[in-house]
Amino acid sequence: xxxLNKVFLIGNxxxxxxxxxxxxxTAICQFGIAVNRQFKDESGATRDETTxxxxxxxxxxxxxxxxxxxxxxxxxxxxxxxxxxxxxKTSGQKRSKIKVVLDNVxxxxxxxxxxxxxxxSAPGDGIDQTTPERHSPPPRxxxxxxxxxxxxxxxxx
Numbered sequence: 001x002x003x004l005n006k007v008f009l010i011g012n013x014x015x016x017x018x019x020x021x022x023x024x025x026t027a028i029c030q031f032g033i034a035v036n037r038q039f040k041d042e043s044g045a046t047r048d049e050t051t052x053x054x055x056x057x058x059x060x061x062x063x064x065x066x067x068x069x070x071x072x073x074x075x076x077x078x079x080x081x082x083x084x085x086x087x088x089k090t091s092g093q094k095r096s097k098i099k100v101v102l103d104n105v106x107x108x109x110x111x112x113x114x115x116x117x118x119x120x121s122a123p124g125d126g127i128d129q130t131t132p133e134r135h136s137p138p139p140r141x142x143x144x145x146x147x148x149x150x151x152x153x154x155x156x157x
Contacts, residue, residue, distance in 0.1 A: 005080045008102050010108070011035035013073045014052060019066035029062030031069070033077060037080040055079070068107060070143050078104040 013047040014032035021027055037049045055077055057065045069075060088095050 006078070007081055008076065008078050009033060009035050009053060009100070010074070010076045011053075013069055013071050013075065016071050017057075017062075017066040017069055019062060026053075027059055027062040027066075029057040029066045031057075031065065033075065054097070054099040055102055056082075056099055057105070061102055061105060065105060069109075072109075074108040076106040076108060078103055 011033040014034050017031040018028045019027060019029045031054075033053050033055055035051045037051070038051065039047055041047050077100060079102045081098055082101045083096060083098055085094065085096045087093070112154060
């Protein structure tokens, strides 16, 4: 049986990242992200729904997140879900919380936008901070038809 634990989120940081270091010197950065969803209810009115997610970044990525992102920064987070379980010291009740452990992050804000981001990334650091606009294919000239070599005429739709 195959398993998959992968999460992709795009949203704004809800607080400034908090950087801590373990006794062995490994950086841990914790921050929150707010992901918005817009939908129409039964009456046709547009409604907004916000989900708040805690994120944990380790090592070099954690250091870069704490250095370049601030509250309000727009970022895309790629990671895995992790369940933390503990016993509440005051009440003795078992508690649990789901968070995302960061694998990769893209800084989507620019410094000109007023909210963090905009730092150059180094190869192999797991940080890709190009904006979505830079990934768009170049526009075609108006008089040139689209290439047809790759079209499959047998597709029924």
